[in-house]
Amino acid sequence: MTQLWDFAGGIHPAEHKHQSTGRPIRPAGIPQRLVLPLQQHIGVPAEAMVAIGDRVLKGQRIAEVSGGMGVPIHAPTSGIIESIARMPVPHPSGMDDWCITLKPDGEDQWCQRHPLPDYRTLDREEVLETIRNAGISGMGGAGFPTNIKLRPPRDRKVGTLILNGAECEPYITADDMTMRERADEIIAGLKIMAWILRPERCVIAIEDNKPEAIAAMKTAAEGTQIEVIVVPTKYPSGGEKQLIQILTGMEVPSGGIPADIGVMCQNVGTAIAVARAILEGEPLTRRVITITGEAVSEPGNFEALLGTPIHYLLSQAGLQEAQLNRLVLGGPMMGYTLNTPDIPVVKTSNCVIAASAQELPEPEPEQPCIRCGQCAEACPMELLPQQLFWHAKAGEFEKAEHLNLFDCIECGACSYVCPSSIPLVQYYRFAKGEIRVQQAEHVKADRARERFEARQARLEREQQEKELRRKERAKAAAEAQAKKKEEAEQAAAKGEAVDEKAAKAALVQEALARKKAGTPAVSEAQATATENTASAPDIPALEKQLTQAKSKLETMQSMLNDAKAQQADNVDKLERAVAKNHERVKRAEEALAEAGADTAPATQSTE
Structure with missing residues (x-):
């Protein structure tokens, strides 16, 4: 039996997963409009490659990242580019961003695809480039480009490849239903990633509250060296650092990445996207998303095209407007309230909760901290949430950063147990944002200073070169004058x-x-x-x-x-x-x- 370890802190909130697991994954169909934000991943936003009025085919690249870290965006179906404008996008602030609006033509006509069934005969860099060109980014977290994650530093050999199927947050069942119904595709994608990384061990980790998914994955992994390991149900066991600690007993260093200790985590949805990109030549244009909550009559999981508006999926799940109190994108622990149902599904969208007033009531008013210490006991990263809260509230961001603020995974466990109803995670997000703004300003100022110093150095260099040329001309004129005088003296003598x-x-x-x-x-x-x-x-x-x-x-x-x-x-x-x-x-x-x-x-x- 594989040895398991435990991590500090953690909580056991009500799961509410049974609401969306009673039906198989349903195709969502094609809506009237698809809205595709140009920023669906960590890194540089993509730039549109199409113009208004262009007709595009399904799978055609419509936006590309010209420089920096990022992946392209593809048309989820065939149709006409209707607009390229700023529209609401999934973000806690409810911000607008540049989006491409596609009007489907109903034909769902594919562009030419180039599958690589014999990928083992190719160079690994070529396979990684195919994954990148397919627009695949992490589908279970922040959306880190998969091709970069699968290319760790040369001095860090990945010994353990973990496929994260824990899905620990309440309400969300997208990965659970995917493992139940598409285990073979998951195994195929895991094999491709294992061929790229050459790890010594491949592990699929699933919480013990998903017996159907565990059985399906074990059946699909028969005859391979892939281990399917059942981990105890505890939030946030699905966090990357926590899952690594459970399976290996090792801790990711502060400010480091899993590759620093020879481990890499990928999501089951990412594995399916990799399998489709390599074996079928299909870019990432769809994903499974959970639509649940008491305000929908037919909750479940839908395979939706990227860019599908949330209101379209809610109508597919039988939204009951009278019962709807608020919409939450993501889970109740790490998600955030939506200002409008018009935002689209993106690569990192995994759940929408249409909650009633009784299901997710409005939080109680914030009260003064009573220094009970429950937040510190629940923190899985063993931080000091109380001190971080004080520094963030006082605007002492340097002190908060000194207390490892950026090690916070924003799991919400501290806010969940706080008897004073303090929205701790919101304070931490605010502090992180301000620190990033300050860092960006410092970088901007440093670059301006470097440009000024470079200009001054260039002007001094040009002045020195001009002075040198003047001296050389004066020297040449003096030599010519001396030569002329010498000739005159010789002539005078003769x-x-x-x-x-x-x-x-x-x-x-x-x-x-x-x-x-x-x-x-x-x-x-x-x-x-x-x-x-x-x-x-x-x-x-x-x-x-x-x-x-x-x-x-x-x-x-x-x-x-x-x-x-x-x-x-x-x-x-x-x-x-x-x-x-x-x-x-x-x-x-x-x-x-x-x-x-x-x-x-x-x-x-x-x-």
Whole structure:
């Protein structure tokens, strides 16, 4: 016999399960409108992939999560997209959210499906991607995406896979009836998940108040290594952490997950969804939901399309408006009152209680705490509900968080036993919400600060790069100037024209002089030779030489001035070069004067 352990606290409320187990699961049919919220899971909301007026087929993907954690949403039947607008959705606050409204056409026409009967021959990542594309999220809790849950961290090997069929909360019988009627599908889904995880042990846990379900599951598990274990009826034994403690004796660490201790829990409804997705290629478009309470004449379980309005299911169960006092979505312990029956069935919906005034009377007015300590005795998480209540009421959220507020599973056991009728769970939910808002604001502020710091760093980097480029340009200009001065000094030492413009101007003047004289250019050496041979002087050539000499003189004088201002060590060289050019100018002027004197009488006689 398998050893079982117990968990701290817990209560035994009235079950009220017999009301909805007298009839088999009934198909709810197709309503006139299906309202599909884009947020049906933990994580990022899906984004619509269709437009108003589009016709879609059953199983067609109509919304997808483009980034982050989430799963897509599929059309539960064929029809026309009527609107994409904000509408009431299942939420304790009665909030509105974005929804796709589908008007069925009555044909219930399927899109193309791709079953994987030979999934064992495929890669596990491919099977996980198929589960994700089928839009499967946890159907017994908060709606965590199943493909992510089936992919634990590499350093955490799952040794025990638990299928949770405890269904401990009063009134709810959806899992009970599913196990009675669809045990084979549950076993098929469990086998697929076990093939993905390769655990050493597979367990189906059922409370001992469900004998028909226990018998059906044991029959379906014959010939396999799957264990069907009966656990004592005690609320909240169906809580993930409590069930793990019952079956293994281990406790999930505070702030941790079951995979931290090598355990994983899945819901029986999730197992059926996985089996249908892999073996039939059917995405998650329907689920079993309990409709019960004294205000309906035919309570029971219905297989409803996702998006089916609650009022449609109530009419199917024979709602008696005169007896209806309030509607509760979920169980009486963890559920919440609905503001309107127009909200739709979503992936995590498991029960609706149409309660009369006698069945679920209005809670008594809240009275002061008498410090009886019954809440602490009933808490299955061994917290301090009294202190958490005081801190939450006083707005001391940090102190409440320090007392492990987020370990609270909101089972409602503390509120159930409180003699002062204090809605403790509502205070805890409020405190958790405020802490999440503050954390979101801190994250927002941190991101804004990071963006500002990144901008400042970018501006500083750009300024540094600009300054570096300026220094490089200045350095290049200085090097070019130094090179130019060096070339000028070398040219001055050789008596050559360094200034390019001056050299070009000299060449132009020489060409003009040649054209004016109509004779070839005469070099300085040739002029000297001609003078020595006492031939007739060439006046245009001498004028040209005088011009060149003056140009060189001006250039050397300018360079001398620059050199005196910048480099004192080159002054002597330039002064010698200038003196030499002075001598040349003087000789050219004397030659020109002698030539003019020689030609004067001849010119007069010609006149």
